[in-house]
Each structure stands twice: as C-alpha cells, then as structure tokens.
Amino acid sequence: MAYTVPKLTDYSPEALEKASRELISALNAESKSVKSEAEWKTFRDRWIARKNGILSTVNDLWLKKS
Numbered sequence: 001m002a003y004t005v006p007k008l009t010d011y012s013p014e015a016l017e018k019a020s021r022e023l024i025s026a027l028n029a030e031s032k033s034v035k036s037e038a039e040w041k042t043f044r045d046r047w048i049a050r051k052n053g054i055l056s057t058v059n060d061l062w063l064k065k066s
Helices: 013-032 037-048 054-063
Strands: none
Touching: 013 037, 013 054, 037 054
C-alpha cells in the first residue's frame, strides 16, 4: 500500500518520532520495489515533487503546523 502522510494532532517528541519512523520505513520499502528507470522516476517524483510530493506534504502538514 502506498504511503500517505497523516495529519498530526500530537506534536510531542514521541509522536513525531513515531511518525518519522513510519515515514522512513515507507521510503525504504518503496525504494526497494524500484526495478527500472521508469519506476525510479515515478518513485522520485512521488517523494520529492515540489508541489505534491511526500516531502512537500510533510513540510506542510507537520513542520509548518508544529
């Protein structure tokens, strides 16, 4: 299942640590499934696209709101 960035309601260090572990775990799992250059581009765009990539979403939902 594809990772979706959750909206956080708790910004305690423990909650942020748990959320970041889940994020890194999803990144590792998805990166291991990349088998071709086309899949690499899709993976890269999904994670680091400026407007709607996972890292942009993390910035908007976690960092700017904390």
